[in-house]
């Protein structure tokens with residue numbers, strides 16, 4: 601049942617990817633600015649239409665919370681036991697810049713006993729490379745490039761002399777830069793890399809990078825799907841207190857800072873705690 605649903609959502613994410621690539625190849629992207637000053641294009645809007653249309657045709661009927669649709673109030677959202685959390689195009693600025701580092705993110709969320717929701721599974725599709733990642737705590741994590749065989753993915757173990765730390769290409773903050781400098785005290789040979797969108801967390805999930813600290817704003821649809829992939833692979837996406845990242849418990853949809861790590865046996869408490877983060881903003 602769950603595997604059928606994951607397969608259906610994978611197909612939907614790939615359809616959205618094709619619509620996005622159609623716009624990507626045009627001269628006119630239809631760029632507008634949103635209230636948070638981040639851009640939106642025809643590709644975001646068309647991908648959203650495709651995703652919503654197909655999610656509503658599935659034989660489960662869950663509400664949809666999408667970056668590009670009207671957002672229900674918390675009082676309504678809290679009645680949801682399951683819902684789809686969708687970012688039809690994550691990394692819109694990278695899409696506009698033409699560097700290929702953007703993704704389609706679709707997560708199925710489930711409410712837990714503590715009243716918060718968490719990803720049951722997530723699908724992250726990279727249109728330009730025709731690569732799809734998917735996963736969840738109970739399902740494992742997988743990757744497929746085009747029609748090649750599906751492979752299971754897992755993080756790598758930390759090698760203290762070869763630590764790769766990821767950051768946003770476009771929305772880097774002074775806090776993120778200061779955090780990486782603090783991290784150098786622990787890993788003097790670390791290599792910082794800038795990557796767009798949910799791809800960063802996919803790189804940690806598949807063992808191509810080690811740490812992705814996000815010091816600065818993102819929204820719930822930016823992290824939910826990729827959290828499924830990271831957790832399925834055996835990694836974690838945590839809040840500043842070191843807890844599993846949670847959703848749908850507050851009126852606004854902006855995330856706290858978060859940390860993605862692949863090797864959970866690393867000594868992350870030495871650099872990721874509210875005291876160490878205080879003063880970075």
Ligand SMILES: Nc1ncnc2c1ncn2[C@@H]1O[C@H](COP(=O)(O)O)[C@@H](OP(=O)(O)O)[C@H]1O
Nearest residue numbers: 636638689690691692768771796797817818819
């Ligand atoms: N001021 C802000 N408030 C909320 N989210 C922001 C933001 N600035 C950037 N982001 C988020 O950062 C995402 C891009 O992340 P990255 O820099 O890692 O590629 C954007 O996704 P979208 O492109 O879907 O809007 C956007 O949601």
Ligand SMILES: [Mg+2]
Nearest residue numbers: 667687689690
């Ligand atoms: Mg988006």
